[in-house]
Amino acid sequence: MSEAPTERPVSSPSASSARPSDEMLPFLNNFHDIFTTIGVLILLGGLGIGAGQVLSNLGLESGSLRWQMALMGMIGGIAVIVWFLSALLVGNQRRILPGIVLCGAFGISVTIVLSWAYIQLATQGLGLNEAYFESRFANAPDDMEFGREAVDYVLANIPFALRIAGIVFGIAALLPVAMFYFSFRLPFAGGLMGVGLATLAALTLFTIDPYTVGVWSPAVNVAIGGALLLAGIIFDARDPQRETRLSGTAFWLHFFAAPILLTSVLNVVQVGWSLDEADFVDPEAFSLLAALASNSANAMQLAVVALVVIALFALVSLLINRRALIVSGLLTAGISIGVIVNGSGLEAPAVVAITLLTLGGIVVLLGAAWNPVRRILLLPIPGEGPLARIFPPVSAAEG
Template identity: 75%
Template sequence: MSEAPSATDGSKGAVSTPSASSARPSDEMLPFLNNFHDIFTTIGVLILLGGMGVAIGQIMGGLGIEEGSLRWQMALMGLFGGFAIITWLLAALLVGHQRRILPGIVLCGAFSTAVTIILVWAYGQFLVQGVGIGEDYFESRFANAPDEMEFGREAVAYVLSQLPWSVRLLPVVAGLAALIPVAMFYFSFRLPFAGGLMGVALAVLGALVLFTLDPYTTGTFAPAVGVAVGGVLLLAGIIFDARDPERTTRLSGTAFWLHFFAAPILLSAVLNVVQVGWTLEEADFVNPEQTNLMAALASDSGHAAQLAAVALIVIALFALVSLLINRRALIVSGLLTAGISIAAIVNQSGLEAPVVLAITLLSLGGVVVLLGAAWNPVRRVLLAPVPAHGPLARVFPPVSAAEG
């Protein structure tokens, strides 16, 4: 969400806002765009980043170093480091000074990706060059492994017993490598997108810590862990919204992105729970295609129609929550799954593919248009029992008389 007018961003004639206790936000503003100048600048940023990528490829090709060697990797990481520095300087100008949101999203993604790659590579080199963990190491450690060891807790425990903690911590290191640049970006520029991305990184890092401590149990409860990660992000978004019920500051912008990221994670996790249960069986690890959600929805079996019906019920619950907290991001993130689910149900009637597609698009589009047109009237009905002031009003913002 764009920043509230302030002296720091050069805005003039700021309109006074109602007190926080009234909690009457207007329709959601764009949390990723200030104006068309953002789009214009973003086009330039994308072209510049693309040119830098091509330049890196040309430089690496002209060095004459054996591809894949340590010197080649060090040269590539050095160029990635230069790429990260340039993106940071651009962010300091465009985001830190001019508060350009959309270019900031692109630069945040580019900077975070480059730094994450460098950090993971550096830890990998620490393992290989410093600790001496390479192909020979693994061959010696697993030379006496049982020939016919079936997958299970004992097999996982045996593998872990042969690995030092420096290797076992690799998932946590990867999670930290993804978190550090995003946190740097957020705390330096206070970009809401970076705040939402940092929330995702923190939630995933928590899951990776559990996986590192007990990979078998965490893997077995993977569907439940997915629900927990999505639920934590959704709760974090609600908390950030409650701190800014007027939806005028970066707190609300961060909340938007937390909701945006939470919705697909939570939706897919809940549907996986419906499909396979709260835990995975050992056969699911051996044949992971059995847990493929989209493949199950796309099949012609009756189970696909049942799963699709459950998906629509879950998305309907998302829509209800969206109406209550006045956040459309939860619905938008579930539109693709909703479309696939409608198609899976209609497909059971035996109609031809073009007819199924037409019915799916008409149904999905009609619902979205009707919901958009009746958003505030429906919210007014749903929130009739909720007090217009107080703590609940900060979580469930009431509809003002000025809103249609």
């Protein structure tokens, strides 16, 4: 994922009224991006509807192998069209917002085709069908409960080609995004690639020892979020002036890291670093949304912890001059404030009003006092050297 830090800037400073420490938009150049994106969405909609009409006119039996092959062929054809559009709009014209849409369309299309090919290889080529599994598990104990013994029994009765299904699906999702990133250097694709690599690492561990990874899934999720946050900081350190596409990639890494890290930390607070076997029997017992929606003391505790974590996100955001971490946590912050206010016994309209006023006021204050607060926080940090690349100093000319 490395690239030279001497790349051309994402946007020209002379063409912008933004102050030096203000973040450029990593998803929009100008209104022409919006105009082009509308056209891309309309075109993709037409391609999808047109492919559906062609498929229905072929007269193939719905769900049959030939029907599936025709469908995959059309999806693959759409992926090819999307690639050529990307070469024009992203590769030549550097259109960012259309590139995000095209990256999503290309990634989804190729992932579907590759996943289907793997499923067909397993079912048609290797004979891993329903009859196969019925014969393999015909003598399975009826009273076997979830645990390491049950997981080991299942693993012993499925072939290697099926055990690596998670890795195959992870690669199927990562490959088109990596192709897009290395071909067009789109920052959004770089962020998605980071998520894909972290997820693939977790899926690989799950393939090696599914029981241990499943039990320690709260800790694994925290590690994924932390890895993405660290990757974003590394990319930012390579472009402290926020001028190249390295900085854009860092934005998306931070943007994806924040919700993963926040929800993971809250799950750790709720259930601990690992799960009990009983949790797998009743997944709703560790549902984060269900816990926050309840009127229990646990909901109040989670809400307080969520605000503490978001406050830490705000501190890190100020230090590294990245607002993406805060933006990603606004929804959870609003829910948490609402839970706390609701504990006072106020009626619903009052709860909503106080929640919105509190959340909006905090965001406005942060926006207005961003640089002065950063200047105070950065006083003990040297203005030059390696730390200054991670924590960019505030210009004396900025308010």
